[in-house]
Amino acid sequence: MSTNAAKNLFIYGSLLCFIVLVVLTIDTMGKLDQRAPEITEKVDAGKKVWHKYDCIGCHTILGNGSYFAPDMTKTTERKPKTYLIKFLIDPRSIKPDSAMPKLGITEKEADDLIEFLVWISKVDTNGWPPKPILAVAATSRAASPGQMIFQKYDCSACHQIQGLGGAAGPELTHAGSKQPDAEWHVRHLKDPASTVKNSAMPDFAHLSNEELNALAEYLVTLK
Amino acid sequence: MRYQSHKIALNFYTAAVLLFLVQVAVGIIAALQFIWPDFFILNFNTIRTLHINALVVWLLLGMMGATYYVVTEESETELWSIPLAQFQFWATVLAVGAVVVGYIVMGLNPQANMEVFGTRLLNEGREYIEAPRWADILIVVSVLLFLFNSLMTVLKTKKFTAVQGVLLGGLTFLALMYIPGMFYTKSMVKDQFWWWWVVHLWVEGSWELIAAALLAFMLHKLLGADVKVLAKWMYIETGLVLFTGILGLGHHYYWIGTPEYWLWVGGIFSSLEPIPLLVMVWDAFRTTRETRGVVQNKVGLYYTVAHAIFNFVGAGLWGVVHTIPQVNKWTHGTQITTAHGHLAFYGAYVLLILSMMYVTLPLIRGAKDFNQSRGYQAFWWMTISMVFIVITITGAGMVQAYLERLLGLDYVTVKADYNLWFWIFRAIFGVGFLIGAAIIVKDYFTIGKEKAAAVSGAAERA
The missing domain is CATH 2.60.40.420 (Cupredoxins -  blue copper proteins)
Structure with a gap:
């Protein structure tokens, strides 16, 4: 193979792959809303709380994040809301040996955050996380x-x-x-x-x- | 010093190695927090942000320094504007400093991370790209100034070499791929979809292009290998990197709420991703073998070949073992990913930038002979430590996948009880890595500045 042929293969091959990625991205964007519940104001407010406190700096969500603390994708499926709210506001008053510090999360913020986590638990994740x-x-x-x-x-x-x-x-x-x-x-x-x-x-x-x-x-x- | 512009490259290198030391020191704090969560005044999230942001920034600074060196050498001229490059350097350092202060303030008082114009003031709360929007804009301006200056330098003498083409192409791709991370979406699924465009297309796309270009440059500098042959293999490597890497992005879209066809797309293309990395290893060995006996800067070649090998092992092998959806379903979100991340970044990029420093620093400082023994010492301290760090985290990941995913044990129980000894060993090997990094920094400030007698004495002992 000549240098020029290798160069052309690199340029045009890469462009072709990128075009395929763009096409798949457009198709995916059209399908995402059907794979998750509607996003209400409260869900969006909860997502902003997630970002404000940099929750992903310790936790994972949809399996992505920091691996220091539990994954949050299905938390609300099994943990009662009353427990979660009390825990978010002051973790060590509920569980003294918890690694999570008190961040100053208000009751409203905790409520919004849980609404966001309920939303995420209903996203169609192709069967992840698997049942043990x-x-x-x-x-x-x-x-x-x-x-x-x-x-x-x-x-x-x-x-x-x-x-x-x-x-x-x-x-x-x-x-x-x-x-x-x-x-x-x-x-x-x-x-x-x-x-x-x-x-x-x-x-x-x-x-x-x-x-x-x-x-x-x-x-x-x-x- | 052949060109005054090389002083600018030195500025970038200096900032990079100092930040490298900070990154490793902060990493040890993070490792200790796995054992004692309250070990430090700042919580784990802030420490981890500093650890990874420092890594990304020092690698980018290293790439910028290396690029300023390469374009002046390849174009055989000074930079288009040295003052502009100096301004860009100091503006970048100031912006990075401001972002770090913001992270620390937010870490001490989370309420300070208020909403301003629809975005967070100090920390966006998005993994790896935590830098707030105002900093994003400054980063883009810095990269645009850097690209503009580099392109204008190439245009000065119009020596369009293959290395310059791929290097600047990779850097332009890098700049463009920062944009998908700069807007807010209400859907966490869309948020992560676009976030992966930035993260994946950086480290498994544009950064690998930069790596391939710098590898070709270094092999030519060290061995005097034929430029045409190097260029041909560089194009084959970069072609394969993008052919497998662009659609290999699909392996991040298995479980985040995206359609099922991504399991096929990601599974097939990401399984092929180690191939170009293996070609790079072969390229490094073939070129070295064909030109054996004329190497002056042996430590430079040592790092270059080690970079190619650990790029393949860390990014390639440690990635491919859990990239198939049937395996990834059980390992996704476990410490297996952390192990892959550590070895991949060490091999693919840390060793790459350190190679560039070892290859170009003696040339910049005009040191025909220098004490190479410290470079080897640093290499083995870092490499042995990193291999054991990766083994401990891989072990923790295997235990976690089995106990948590298969048996159904609680995450916290597995982390705090079953994996405790892995965290302890990881922290100990972290200290070993810090010793290696400290030797690198000492060597960086010493090469070309030691008296001739000291150098030859040390060379004899070595």
Whole structure:
């Protein structure tokens, strides 16, 4: 190959690739709005809060960002809004060992930010992040009625048992040793703040008595 | 010094090496914050911003210095305007200084990052391109002044060489690709779509063009290799870089809300991205082998060949292992990406700019002979440290992908408990890298300034 031929291949080949990229970009731009919910004023205000506090300096979103703190794409799917608002305003009052500092986020900003995160959780991301296959396999096994309720209400989004589950709320591996009174657990589930001061956990008063009792009985077995 | 314009190149190099040292020191703080989040007065987000922005800016300063050197050498004339180049240098340093002060103020008081004319005053809160809009405009003006001065220099003697063409073409492409990052979109998906145009088409497009041009220039300077053969291979390399790299952009569009066809486009083209980098390695070895025995500046050649090798390993191999969508689905957003980023930047660009310094500095300062042993020492301190940094982060990424993505363990648990020792080792090797960087800076200020006796004594001992 002569130098001139190589030069022409470089110039025209690159131009062709760039033109293909522009065509694909135009096509993509036309399709993006159908792959995500409508962007309201509140969602946009939340996105501006995201930028104001440089959240991406620690977190990832859609998998892109800083890898220092959890990905935010699906956070609102499993974490209750009441917990998230309290956490954003003063993280260490909810979780004393949290790496996240108090940034001065107001209640309105926290509310907008969560609205933005709800929006992002509904974007069609071609199946990312994938469901943890081994955890899914583990939860499909036969379980006690209380365990089934635990799974049904996704308690593991915030609580760990034997290392599996989220770290937003207290670990429950030894919940039965710490609090062996099943009635206390029922009261806690119905109104968390009545038993634990400043609790960020949402109430589960909408569960039937049968469900609450089964769940409490399961929790006291964790020793 | 053959041309007075080379003083300008030196100014850029000096700012670059000092910022390099800052970047590495700040990186160690960031590494320690993985172990103790409250270790420093500034939070991790500010420290990471400083770490990466310092990297990008010192590499750009190095590229500008190298370009001012190359265009004067290739065109065999002084710069079109030395005062303009001096003004551009100081204006850039002042603008960068102002941006850094802004980051620190925002880090100490996040509320200071207020909205002004629809944009953030101190930090845009967008990864890598955190610089606020006013700084974006200053950066564009600086790059335009730099390009204008370089192009006018080429036009002075009209010696249109292949190296100048690709180098200035790459720099123009770089300037143009900054624009997609300069507007606000309400959709985070569109935000990230355009943001990747900037980030990907810089580091896997225009920067690689600059790397290929500088590689050809250095091989010619060091070995006296045939310009025509070098030019032919440079065109083949850059052609392949853009053929695979432009549509390889698709590997960033797998999971951000973009249509599914990007899985195919990104998967196919990005899998091919290591090929041009392998050709560059072959090019460096072939040229060296064919002209063996006439090399004066051995340390310069050492860095040049190492740049080609680590460009291939870091950007090529460490990238291709997780670029296929079926793998990337599990590794996306994990420390695997951090490992790739560290080795790719070290190999592709840090070693590139350091090579240019080692090749051109003795020529600028008129040092026919210089103590090369410090250059080797620095190289091994940095390279061994970086390899172990990358191994520790790759290990952390593998543990994270398995425990978090496959088992479903919580992110914080994996980071704080299971990966703790990886962070500790990463910080220790970071200190090793800092020692290497410090030797580089000392060498930079010493080459061509040591007394002849000291040089020959050191050369004998080496």
